[in-house]
Each structure stands twice: as structure tokens, then as C-alpha cells.
Amino acid sequence: MKFGILTGGGDCPGMNAFIRAVVRTTLNARPQTSVWGVVDGWKGLLDNNFSRLNKLDVAGLTSRGGTILGTTRVPELATDMDLQETLARNLHDNGFNYLFVCGGNGSLKASNALNTIARREGLRTKFLVSPGSIDNDVCNTTGSSIGFYSALDKSLEMLEWIRDTASSHRRLYLVRSMGRKSAYLALYSGIASGAEYVIMPNEDVDYEHVATVIAERDKDTRIIVSESYPKSLDEIRTTLESIFAHRGIKREVRSVDMGYFQRGGKTSVTDILRASWIGYRMVQDAFNGCESGFYTAYYTGHSPAPMPLEEAAADEASYDSIPQEFIDFALALR
Numbered sequence: 107m108k109f110g111i112l113t114g115g116g117d118c119p120g121m122n123a124f125i126r127a128v129v130r131t132t133l134n135a136r137p138q139t140s141v142w143g144v145v146d147g148w149k150g151l152l153d154n155n156f157s158r159l160n161k162l163d164v165a166g167l168t169s170r171g172g173t174i175l176g177t178t179r180v181p182e183l184a185t186d187m188d189l190q191e192t193l194a195r196n197l198h199d200n201g202f203n204y205l206f207v208c209g210g211n212g213s214l215k216a217s218n219a220l221n222t223i224a225r226r227e228g229l230r231t232k233f234l235v236s237p238g239s240i241d242n243d244v245c246n247t248t249g250s251s252i253g254f255y256s257a258l259d260k261s262l263e264m265l266e267w268i269r270d271t272a273s274s275h276r277r278l279y280l281v282r283s284m285g286r287k288s289a290y291l292a293l294y295s296g297i298a299s300g301a302e303y304v305i306m307p308n309e310d311v312d313y314e315h316v317a318t319v320i321a322e323r324d325k326d327t328r329i330i331v332s333e334s335y336p337k338s339l340d341e342i343r344t345t346l347e348s349i350f351a352h353r354g355i356k357r358e359v360r361s362v363d364m365g366y367f368q369r370g371g372k373t374s375v376t377d378i379l380r381a382s383w384i385g386y387r388m389v390q391d392a393f394n395g396c397e398s399g400f401y402t403a404y405y406t407g408h409s410p411a412p413m414p415l416e417e418a419a420a421d422e423a424s425y426d427s428i429p430q431e432f433i434d435f436a437l438a439l440r
């Protein structure tokens with residue numbers, strides 16, 4: 107048997123734990139199996155760039171953020187069917203029986219496209235996909251993505267740091283949170299840190315109301331702004347400053363972007379254990395000759411049947427629009 111591992115999309119904490127789990131589980135159970143990392147993600151698959159992994163290559167990785175294999179986005183993969191065909195053939199020609207993927211919704215869709223080609227054309231490679239993205243934007247109906255809770259830990263810590271200065275100077279801080287399409291990271295950061303307000307991507311913000319919320323608080327105030335809200339932090343700041351001036355509210359406004367800091371650093375224990383468990387379960391399934399599938403609702407010790415890739419790839423609604431109950435939850439705690 108020959109296995110490949112690919113990390114795709116934006117890197118996230120937990121990818122290294124996943125890689126380690128696949129390599130160790132495979133080589134401990136069947137040392138004759140060869141395990142290869144695809145170097146630089148989908149781009150590496152196009153270039154046939156593979157690196158053989160042994161048990162020592164993955165030592166010391168459980169909590170390390172990022173991905174040791176690298177990841178390069180190939181946006182054309184979403185629509186370019188010739189490219190999809192080339193990648194599916196590359197996997198087959200290189201003799202891979204399974205490709206173990208950890209990545210965001212783009213990687214899930216790419217895996218599904220390649221799997222469709224592979225099944226249609228009788229190619230040998232099957233695809234086992236786990237959700238890896240701090241945005242929590244990979245088929246959330248059945249679970250959260252690996253990396254999300256690690257990014258929340260970072261966000262909470264940063265929001266506590268900002269609270270110190272916000273409180274000392276009686277300032278309002280506008281804090282931008284990552285989340286390209288999905289606002290889960292912004293919303294949950296707001297809930298966890300006790301922020302005064304979270305501006306959601308498509309929200310028609312009533313800034314007079316926001317100013318009232320801020321005015322009611324004594325000193326430290328923070329507003330989280332989700333990445334895909336179209337106004338810049340400077341525009342929001344100018345709007346609020348003019349309302350404050352008009353209403354005689356004495357509050358300085360500053361802004362900061364948590365951005366890439368949310369994505370890096372140590373992996374949370376939850377993400378380490380979950381990424382490891384999924385990797386472990388996938389390898390066992392592969393040794394049993396399983397079909398392609400998506401592994402998401404897994405937590406340690408819990409293994410529901412994997413979801414068909416086409417079903418998982420079709421799920422957009424679960425991360426595009428956040429259920430009202432989560433928003434009510436945030437509002438109730440404000």
C-alpha cells in the first residue's frame with residue numbers, strides 16, 4: 107500500500123498532529139506501507155513533489171502550528187477540469203492507494219472533484235478528508251473544523267491583552283478577526299472574551315445603537331469586526347468618532363487586526379487530540395479498504411460513519427450563515 111498526505115488551503119494548528127497520526131499509525135501497524143507527504147499542498151501534487159516520511163520525521167509535532175508539508179493555494183483547481191484530471195492522474199500514476207487530506211472547504215471541494223474523476227475512470231486513489239481551517243468553514247453541520255479552537259484560544263488571549271490598555275485608557279478598541287467567508291471565529295471570540303459587540307459580515311450596522319452600547323460601559327470596551335464586513339477599521343472608527351463627538355460621549359477609539367496571529371502558534375489540546383484521532387481512524391479504515399469519505403464529527407473516542415464527499419462538499423449554508431441561536435447566545439451574554 108502507498109499513502110499520501112496533503113495539507114491544503116490556509117495552514118492551521120492541528121495539521122501537524124494529523125500528519126503525525128497518519129504516519130505513526132500506518133508505520134506502527136504495517137511498516138511495509140510507504141507514506142509520502144505532498145510538498146506544498148495542491149501545487150506539489152501538480153508538480154509531483156512528494157517526500158517520503160518515516161516515524162522520526164514526525165517527531166515533536168503534536169502541538170506545533172502550521173504544516174511541515176507546506177501548503178500553496180491553487181484557486182484554479184476549483185473550476186479547471188483539465189487541472190483536476192491531471193492531479194487525479196498524478197496520484198494514480200504515482201501508485202497512491204489513499205490520499206489523506208487536511209484542509210479547508212476548497213480542499214474538500216478539490217478532493218471531491220478528484221474523487222469523482224477517479225471513480226469514473228477507474229483510478230486507484232481514494233480520498234479521506236478531514237476539515238482543517240481556523241475559519242470553521244468546512245461542512246459544519248456535523249462538527250467544527252480542526253484549528254478553530256486553537257485560533258479561538260489565541261484570539262481570547264489577544265483580546266485579554268487589549269483589554270488591559272482599553273481599560274487603562276478608557277478606550278474603545280475595534281479588533282478585526284479573520285474569517286474569509288465564515289464569521290464563526292469573530293462571533294465565538296466575542297462570546298469568549300465578553301466583547302461588547304461583534305460586527306457580522308452582512309450586518310446593516312446601527313452605529314447609533316453601537317454607540318449607546320459603548321457609552322453604557324464604564325471603561326474597557328472592545329468591538330470585534332469580522333473579516334468580511336466590507337468597511338475598513340478606519341471607516342468604522344471615523345463613523346463612531348463622529349457619533350461620539352455629536353453625543354458628547356468621551357471615548358477614544360483605536361483599532362488592531364488580530365489577523366495572521368490567530369492562525370499561528372501552539373495547537374490546543376482539543377485540536378491535537380481530535381486531529382490525531384481522525385488520522386488514526388482514517389488509517390484503520392484505509393487498511394480495511396474503505397471508500398472515500400469526509401471525517402468531521404469526530405472527537406476522541408467517537409467515530410461516526412464518514413460522510414460521502416459529494417454530500418460534504420455541497421454543504422455551504424452551514425458556515426455561510428450562522429444560525430440565529432448562536433447570535434442570540436452572543437447577545438444574551440453581552
Ligand code: F6P
Pocket residue numbers: 115116117239240241284285286287333369
Ligand atoms: O485560513 C483561512 C484564512 O485565515 C481566512 O480567514 C483568510 O481570509 C485567509 O486564510 C487568508 O490567508 P492567506 O492570506 O494566507 O491566503
